[in-house]
């Protein structure tokens with residue numbers, strides 16, 4: 308876990324394409340622009356977190372940290388002012404097949420705990436799977452943010468994910484804060500509004516205040532190796548991720564009482 312006053316957050320959902328990477332990239336940059344010292348960890352062998360910031364997934368990376376206990380600090384690359392990032396490295400997919408016992412789940416936690424000085428924030432982008440990499444993320448973090456798009460299947464998947472996380476945590480004797488992040492929101496349509504209402508009802512006090520709206524600039528920015536703040540600083544995407552970073556810092560969620 309993190310040092311006092313700092314925070315380790317992972318964006319986790321085994322469902323693909325829900326906005327984990329988009330959120331990791333833009334929350335990391337938003338926090339850095341607000342003056343925080345940020346370390347990004349690309350825990351997805353696809354390397355999209357690194358690529359979105361203009362780094363190569365095949366650079367020496369996190370695989371050396373997890374397999375060979377290379378200190379995390381030795382694999383961090385400068386990505387932006389106040390953002391350093393560790394790319395996945397070519398052997399990261401092999402982690403899922405790693406032999407050994409329970410300690411395999413704690414590798415990332417140990418590496419992160421070894422950061423000295425500890426940054427203000429560590430942001431972890433998870434792969435769309437629920438294997439050993441996801442367990443490593445869970446054990447390394449204080450806070451799990453579950454991005455979810457607004458359809459009914461996403462809702463079911465999220466309830467399942469929440470149950471799984473609680474079961475795993477009980478087994479391991481740990482506890483993380485869990486919050487739900489609504490992504491690709493379109494308030495003009497009926498279904499997303501209904502789903503948001505259900506989310507608030509099913510996960511009281513856990514849905515983050517800012518729903519990130521569907522915004523084409525967010526999808527375009529990575530193609531230019533830019534964050535939303537570089538590509539379209541005036542866009543709704545930039546506004547939403549700026550607000551979301553504040554939500555995370557201040558734990559701003561929909562309070563059940565205020566919504567009643």
Ligand SMILES: Nc1ncnc2c1ncn2[C@@H]1O[C@H](COP(=O)(O)OP(=O)(O)OP(=O)(O)O)[C@@H](O)[C@H]1O
Nearest residue numbers: 323324325326327328329435491520521522525526
């Ligand atoms: N708010 C948004 N508005 C428009 N497009 C978005 C938004 N959020 C994400 N996208 C786009 O949706 C796609 C999936 O997003 P992203 O890669 O962040 O999801 P992911 O959960 O990391 O996916 P994976 O599970 O494959 O890692 C990308 O093309 C991304 O640019």
Ligand SMILES: [Mg+2]
Nearest residue numbers: 327328351355
């Ligand atoms: Mg991703």
